[in-house]
Amino acid sequence: MTRIIADISVSLDGFVTGPDPGPDNGLGTGGEALHTWAFSDDPDDRRLLREGTARSGAVVLGRNLFDVVDGPQGWDDTTGYGAGEVGKPAFVVVTSSTPTSVRTTDLDWTFVTTGLADAVSLARERAEATSADTGRDLDVILMGGGTTVGSALGAGLVDVLTLHLAPVVLGAGTPLFTRGAPRTLVQRSVVPTSTATHLTYDVSR
Secondary structure (H helix, E strand, O other), rough: OOOOEEEEEOOOOOOOOOOOOOOOEEEOOOOHHHHHHHHHHHHHHHHHHHHHOEEEEEEEEEEEHHHOOOOOOOOOOOOOOOOOOOOOOOOEOOOOOOOOOOOOOOOOOOOEOOOHHHHHHHHHHHHHHHHHOOOOOOOEEEEOHHHHHHHHHHOOOOOEEEEEEEEEEEEEEOEEEOOHHHOOEEEEEEEOOOOOEEEEEOOOO
């Protein structure tokens, strides 16, 4: 069964970027510390990254994050989806307008202008089709940014929430959680490593 998994790195004070994020400074000031785990040599970090990339049948992201990863300082042949584990699932971008050009033309991009729910629905279709073709159970991964993941949680679109809790306090930036309907989480796993604490929860709807 294809699940909708929100998967994102977050600081101890709840931010998914540092202050002043932008296309040339995607994680904001100090935000690189959030993703130290993704580039570490810790075997559990590597395993979790590899497993997360392997289960991705389709990936949903917002337009701001797309502009970062497709920008001049974004993904390349050595660092892409899954950091060192360069993966190429279908990517579905939630946006109000499609870009005039795309740099990373080797990736499968679809732009949805009719809202987050439609983007998630399309990503599920793509993941299920790939699952059928490969004979493997694959999921939809909501990789961010924070507004996209937060909105999906608020709209009840998420089955599983995976947080990579970095040992850093950023003080400001893009918050993951803002005001919205309360959600009950059921803790499924906790994996502490030398760089982060990896938390997985089932999300009730």
